[in-house]
Amino acid sequence: MEEGAILTLPPGVPRAVFSITDSLAEGGHFFLLSALEASFAFGLRQHISGNPASHVASDIILHGLLTHYFLAVMAAHPAIIKEIRSEKFHIVVSNSKSENSPQLRN
DSSP, rough: OOTTTOOOOOTTOEEEOOOOOOOOOOOOOSSGGGHHHHHHHHHHHHHHTOOOOOOOHHHHHHHHHHHHHHHHHHHHHHEEEEEEHTTEEEEOOOOTTTOOOOOOOO
16 A cells, blocks of 8 residues: 555455554445445344444435335336245335335334
């Protein structure tokens, strides 16, 4: 690495900064379609382990994006809905102003 260089790592990759001079490391959240699966998997591992190392705002954004893509996939491939129902999950979509997004319930 050279001075002024930017190193970008995918979501969930352990990282540490060692430097003989002052350095700045900033956490990044990758809200790209190509990185959503990795971001979700990393967040799920954090949730299961009880070690949340993320920010609440970024989790809300990630959940909203995943919901959007999930519903888009269901609309494009209706057969998936049958598979989900066979797994005993139900999609609950509400027009209520108190609920901002659909929920997946077991």
